Amino acid sequence: xxxxxxxxxxxxxxxxxxxxxxxxxxxxxxxxxxxxxxxxxxxxxxxxxxxxxxxxxxxxxxxxxxxxxxxxxxxxxxxxxxxxxxxxxxxxxxxxxxxxxxxxxxxxxxxxxxxxxxxxxxxxxxxxxxxxxxxxxxxxxxxxxxxxxxxxxxxxxxxxxxxxxxxxxxxxxxxxxxxxxxxxxxxxxx
Numbered sequence: 658x659x660x661x662x663x664x665x666x667x668x669x670x671x672x673x674x675x676x677x678x679x680x681x682x683x684x685x686x687x688x689x690x691x692x693x694x695x696x697x698x699x700x701x702x703x704x705x706x707x708x709x710x711x712x713x714x715x716x717x718x719x720x721x722x723x724x725x726x727x728x729x730x731x732x733x734x735x736x737x738x739x740x741x742x743x744x745x746x747x748x749x750x751x752x753x754x755x756x757x758x759x760x761x762x763x764x765x766x767x768x769x770x771x772x773x774x775x776x777x778x779x780x781x782x783x784x785x786x787x788x789x790x791x792x793x794x795x796x797x798x799x800x801x802x803x804x805x806x807x808x809x810x811x812x813x814x815x816x817x818x819x820x821x822x823x824x825x826x827x828x829x830x831x832x833x834x835x836x837x838x839x840x841x842x843x844x845x846x847x
Contacts (some may be wrong), residue, residue, distance in 0.1 A: 658670060659706075661712045662774060663676055663698060664777045665793050666840045667772065668843075670704070670706055670714075671701065671704050671705070671706070671707070671708050671709070671739075672708075672709050673708075673709040673710035673711045673712045673714075673715075673738065673778060674690075674702075674710055674712055674718070675692055675693060675694060675695070675712040675713070676690075676692050676693040677690055678690075678692055678693060678751050678752050678753060678754075679691040679752060679753035679755075679771070679772070680755035681750065681754050681755055681756050681769065683756050683767075683784075684756075684758070684767075684771075687703060688703070688704040688838055689701065689702070689704070689742075689754060689756075689769060690702045690704055690754075691713055691751040691752070691753070691754050692749065692751070693751060694717060694718030694744065694745075694748060695716060695718035695719060695720060695721065696718055696719045696720065696721045696722075696747075696748065697717060697718040697719055697745070697746040697747050697748045698716045698717035698718025698719075698726075698744050698745070698746060698748065699718075699744065699745040699749055699750065699751045700717075700741035700742075700743070700744050700745075700751075701741060701742045701743040701744075701751075701754075701769075701771065701782065701789065702739070702741050702785065703742050705739060708739040708840060709737060709738055709772055710739050710741075711735065711738035711739070711740060712729045712740065712741075713726075713728045713740045714728055714729065714735070714738070714752070715729065715730060715740075716729060717741075717744040718746070718748070724745055731833055733846075735847075738755035738769045742788070742789045742790065743782070743789050745803070748775060749773040749775055749776035749778070749780070750773055750774035750775035750776065750800075751771055751772070752772040752773060752774055752801060752802055752803065753771075753772050753801075753803050753804055754769055754770060754771045754772065754804075754807060755769070755770050755804055755806055755808075756768070756770075757769075757770060757806065758806060759806055759808075759809070759810035760810055761809060761810025761811060761825065761826065762812070762826060765818060767774075767784065767785075767800065768781050768782060768783050768784060769781070769782040769784055770782075770804060770812065771806045772802070772803065772814065773800075773801060774800040774801065774802070774817070774840075775800070776794070777796070777797055777798055777799055777800055777801070778794045778796050778797055778801075779794075779795040779796055779797060779801065779804070779812075779814075780792050780793065780795070781793040781795060781796055789829040793827070797814065797822065799814075799816040799817070799818060799822070800816055800817040800818075801814050801815070801816055802815050802816060803815040810824045811823050811824060812825075
């Protein structure tokens with residue numbers, strides 16, 4: 658729903674969502690949302706006014722304990738539904754999402770960070786020209802219920818264990834830092 662806070666008028670903005678979790682509006686005005694699918698099929702969506710996102714007739718998830726979703730229409734009949742920008746199969750149990758706006762994680766500027774419950778990770782989504790180019794999982798080890806970017810650019814994660822985790826880039830020129838920055842993409846520490 659879109660609500661005009663001046664006069665209280667409401668308007669349906671989008672339909673066809675199952676279980677919305679996160680909502681973020683980036684600097685260009687693009688609205689991003691995360692939502693739970695059934696068993697699998699968690700989604701990252703780019704919301705467009707008036708669009709139908711298909712629930713319960715279009716999903717990448719399945720009914721619990723089966724290999725299909727009984728209401729899924731065949732692909733040929735799914736015209737008119739807005740497809741997700743990305744769907745996770747199996748499910749990661751998405752929660753909130755934010756965009757990286759400040760300069761502390763400079764290489765992540767403009768990327769989306771998607772918190773998860775089941776996967777106990779953050780997913781960094783590189784978005785360029787309105788498309789998800791890749792997703793990078795970042796293991797945290799706790800179910801992340803919420804996250805924000807602090808005024809200083811640090812990332813603050815709130816977990817189901819009621820812990821607050823603060824993430825900042827590692828600074829310095831130690832061997833460990835240089836390895837993480839320059840080598841860890843191809844090599845593992847032994």
